Amino acid sequence: xxxxxxxxxxxxxxxxxxxxxxxxxxxxxxxxxxxxxxxxxxxxxxxxxxxxxxxxxxxxxxxxxxxxxxxxxxxxxxxxxxxxxxxxxxxxxxxxxxxxxxxxxxxxxxxxxxxxxxxxxxxxxxxxxxxxxxxxxxxxxxxxxxxxxxxxxxxxxxxxxxxxxxxxxxxxxxxxxxxxxxxxxxxxxxxxxxxxxxxxxxxxxxxxxxxxxxxxxxxxxxxx
Amino acid sequence: xxxxxxxxxxxxxxxxxxxxxxxxxxxxxxxxxxxxxxxxxxxxxxxxxxxxxxxxxxxxxxxxxxxxxxxxxxxxxxxxxxxxxxxxxxxxxxxxxxxxxxxxxxxxxxxxxxxxxxxxxxxxxxxxxxxxxxxxxxxxxxxxxxxxxxxxxxxxxxxxxxxxxxxxxxxxxxxxxxxxxxxxxxxxxxxxxxxxxxxxxxxxxxxxxxxxxxxxxxx
Amino acid sequence: xxxxxxxxxxxxxxxxxxxxxxxxxxxxxxxxxxxxxxxxxxxxxxxxxxxxxxxxxxxxxxxxxxxxxxxxxxxxxxxxxxxxxxxxxxxxxxxxxxxxxxxxxxxxxxxxxxxxxxxxxxxxxxxxxxxxxxxxxxxxxxxxxxxxxxxxxxxxxxxxxxxxxxxxxxxxxxxxxxxxxxxxxxxxxxxxxxxxxxxxxxxxxxxxxxxxxxxxxxxxxxxxxxxxxxxxxxxxxxxxxxxxxxxxxxxxxxxxxxxxxxxxxxxxxxxxxxxxxxxxxxxxxxx
Numbered sequence: 001x002x003x004x005x006x007x008x009x010x011x012x013x014x015x016x017x018x019x020x021x022x023x024x025x026x027x028x029x030x031x032x033x034x035x036x037x038x039x040x041x042x043x044x045x046x047x048x049x050x051x052x053x054x055x056x057x058x059x060x061x062x063x064x065x066x067x068x069x070x071x072x073x074x075x076x077x078x079x080x081x082x083x084x085x086x087x088x089x090x091x092x093x094x095x096x097x098x099x100x101x102x103x104x105x106x107x108x109x110x111x112x113x114x115x116x117x118x119x120x121x122x123x124x125x126x127x128x129x130x131x132x133x134x135x136x137x138x139x140x141x142x143x144x145x146x147x148x149x150x151x152x153x154x155x156x157x158x159x160x161x162x163x164x165x166x167x168x169x170x171x172x173x174x175x176x177x178x179x180x181x182x183x184x185x186x187x188x189x190x191x192x193x194x195x196x197x198x199x200x201x202x203x204x205x206x207x208x209x210x211x212x213x214x215x216x217x218x219x220x221x222x223x224x
Numbered sequence: 225x226x227x228x229x230x231x232x233x234x235x236x237x238x239x240x241x242x243x244x245x246x247x248x249x250x251x252x253x254x255x256x257x258x259x260x261x262x263x264x265x266x267x268x269x270x271x272x273x274x275x276x277x278x279x280x281x282x283x284x285x286x287x288x289x290x291x292x293x294x295x296x297x298x299x300x301x302x303x304x305x306x307x308x309x310x311x312x313x314x315x316x317x318x319x320x321x322x323x324x325x326x327x328x329x330x331x332x333x334x335x336x337x338x339x340x341x342x343x344x345x346x347x348x349x350x351x352x353x354x355x356x357x358x359x360x361x362x363x364x365x366x367x368x369x370x371x372x373x374x375x376x377x378x379x380x381x382x383x384x385x386x387x388x389x390x391x392x393x394x395x396x397x398x399x400x401x402x403x404x405x406x407x408x409x410x411x412x413x414x415x416x417x418x419x420x421x422x423x424x425x426x427x428x429x430x431x432x433x434x435x436x437x438x439x440x441x442x443x
Numbered sequence: 444x445x446x447x448x449x450x451x452x453x454x455x456x457x458x459x460x461x462x463x464x465x466x467x468x469x470x471x472x473x474x475x476x477x478x479x480x481x482x483x484x485x486x487x488x489x490x491x492x493x494x495x496x497x498x499x500x501x502x503x504x505x506x507x508x509x510x511x512x513x514x515x516x517x518x519x520x521x522x523x524x525x526x527x528x529x530x531x532x533x534x535x536x537x538x539x540x541x542x543x544x545x546x547x548x549x550x551x552x553x554x555x556x557x558x559x560x561x562x563x564x565x566x567x568x569x570x571x572x573x574x575x576x577x578x579x580x581x582x583x584x585x586x587x588x589x590x591x592x593x594x595x596x597x598x599x600x601x602x603x604x605x606x607x608x609x610x611x612x613x614x615x616x617x618x619x620x621x622x623x624x625x626x627x628x629x630x631x632x633x634x635x636x637x638x639x640x641x642x643x644x645x646x647x648x649x650x651x652x653x654x655x656x657x658x659x660x661x662x663x664x665x666x667x668x669x670x671x672x673x674x675x676x677x678x679x680x681x682x683x684x685x686x687x688x689x690x691x692x693x694x695x696x697x698x699x700x701x702x703x704x705x706x707x708x709x710x711x712x713x714x715x716x717x718x719x720x721x722x723x724x725x726x727x728x729x730x
Contacts, residue, residue, distance in 0.1 A: 402534025
């Protein structure tokens with residue numbers, strides 16, 4: 001049996017390059033998550049708005065995000081925007097826009113879920129106690145909502161990281177692409193490197209996402 | 225936009241839609257079976273297998289499908305396991321979906337008060353009967369929206385199939401753009417076909433979600 | 444039933460919104476940067492392959508290498524700008540130029556009349572035709588050797604794909620996005636043969652044991668040239684002058700010797716290299 005490619009990763013700076021590639025993916029997802037959480041809170045409040053127009057618009061937005069694969073959105077934003085608006089986006093910017101567009105809807109839906117899960121009676125009690133609507137929101141609703149939201153937002157991070165693997169398709173050199181380049185550069189000397197390289201990439205994603213999703217699960221249990 | 229271009233591309237997109245649906249639904253089918261299997265193992269608390277299920281669910285839920293497909297399709301043949309692209313697609317979706325379904329079923333089950341299980345057992349029902357007649361029917365209806373969300377998620381995930389040479393909708397669009405550079409037409413058709421494929425499922429999900437007040441999508 | 448109606452409205456709006464976003468007319472035709480703009484910015488974006496050795500690939504330490512890259516490096520030097528390499532796939536090359544994401548494509552881009560409608564090609568620097576490589580224990584020596592259920596590997600957006608789709612629609616193609624994927628799949632035995640530029644499949648058969656190029660030349664004799672966004676005359680003219688000037692110092696022979704000699708030996712040097720944009724015997728146009 002020939003080597004399965006682990007040795008290839010130890011050659012030169014290959015392992016470091018893989019890590020750099022991974023960081024590219026993680027960086028894009030962290031930026032996107034941060035913006036998504038901020039915008040998502042706003043979106044969630046809009047989704048619970050009493051105005052039918054706002055509600056319908058938000059519903060359409062959610063529906064688009066739900067139906068269109070992120071891959072399709074990436075292509076439309078990366079190539080389509082230049083054609084339609086003449087905006088020339090860097091691949092990374094395009095990726096952040098798409099993931100934020102998606103993340104905001106996800107986050108918004110979570111916020112909406114958290115907001116409507118707070119029993120009506122709490123709003124009424126707060127009003128009965130003479131609190132203004134803002135005060136009720138600030139002191140009664142918000143703290144509970146946030147508590148429910150934190151684990152869900154942490155979960156969003158892992159989903160975002162997993163989704164960023166798609167950016168290789170619009171030419172961003174992230175971990176998978178680096179992996180392919182390494183396989184390519186060593187095809188002659190270790191033709192089986194694909195096994196080791198892809199196994200390691202697989203494990204890398206797991207080692208990043210797993211602790212984060214464990215944390216989310218633990219918080220969810222504690223704060224449920 | 226050039227209508228004649230669109231008309232000439234429609235048959236190719238239709239083929240791609242059929243392939244996407246065929247492999248997508250095979251994947252959904254396996255996801256369902258695997259998810260049920262995992263749930264059964266967990267509920268019956270079968271030793272060892274329970275551990276395997278946990279490892280499987282955590283591994284698959286915490287890695288991207290793209291990486292999983294690369295591993296299945298490009299890495300496994302290096303140790304002598306060769307799977308055809310189509311099988312790889314439905315198997316990949318099935319394995320990923322199975323892990324998600326298992327979690328959805330679990331959260332459906334968690335919503336059922338333990339007292340129901342205790343009552344059923346004290347009525348003399350076996351563990352299996354309790355699961356089959358008391359717990360599962362309720363859990364299934366409570367998980368409905370979650371299951372549909374998983375279905376949409378899985379059908380959308382087919383968009384990465386280009387890496388394993390499957391001519392799904394996304395790859396058809398990319399391929400045509402590469403050959404004939406009619407970007408706007410290709411992307412418009414792509415969007416239209418995804419709408420045709422997923423809008424009905426998504427709306428069904430919305431209706432169910434409203435009815436069951438069960439929100440969870442896309443994860 | 445009110446709910447159903449609302450959902451229909453939502454569905455219609457969703458479809459409309461997406462449709463409108465796409466259908467709006469293309470406003471930006473001039474999405475390229477002129478020669479002066481590139482010089483001013485201090486960086487040129489060049490699209491190359493990162494997985495097509497020995498023409499464009501990423502070496503051991505993460506730096507771009509190969510025949511195309513050797514030329515790119517020189518262009519950067521002569522322009523006095525930094526090079527930002529953009530890793531492209533075959534199917535994206537036209538798109539990258541048309542959306543101005545790169546200034547020049549140097550990704551082993553074969554000149555064809557169809558492509559020339561979408562982008563502007565400069566003078567050629569390499570000869571190419573199509574070729575088919577297969578495992579030595581089941582060599583494909585003619586397209587007729589390919590069975591009804593056999594699949595031939597091609598890369599999406601390459602001339603090999605277009606050629607087979609047009610001339611041999613009965614052959615089943617197994618398409619991949621990227622060279623890296625196609626080659627690994629071919630090694631894994633997923634197809635009976637791999638059709639691509641003959642230069643590339645010859646390199647593959649030399650570098651990897653157990654493969655033979657059963658069909659060394661297929662289709663017309665074509666050339667490979669740098670490409671720029673359609674209408675980018677300043678850059679195009681500069682490139683043409685540059686290629687002619689480079690010919691005087693036998694630059695492309697030096698390029699060959701630096702990047703391809705290890706793979707091909709000296710035998711292919713004169714058949715492969717085009718010096719100064721002058722194709723031996725005839726016009727540059729294919730067919």
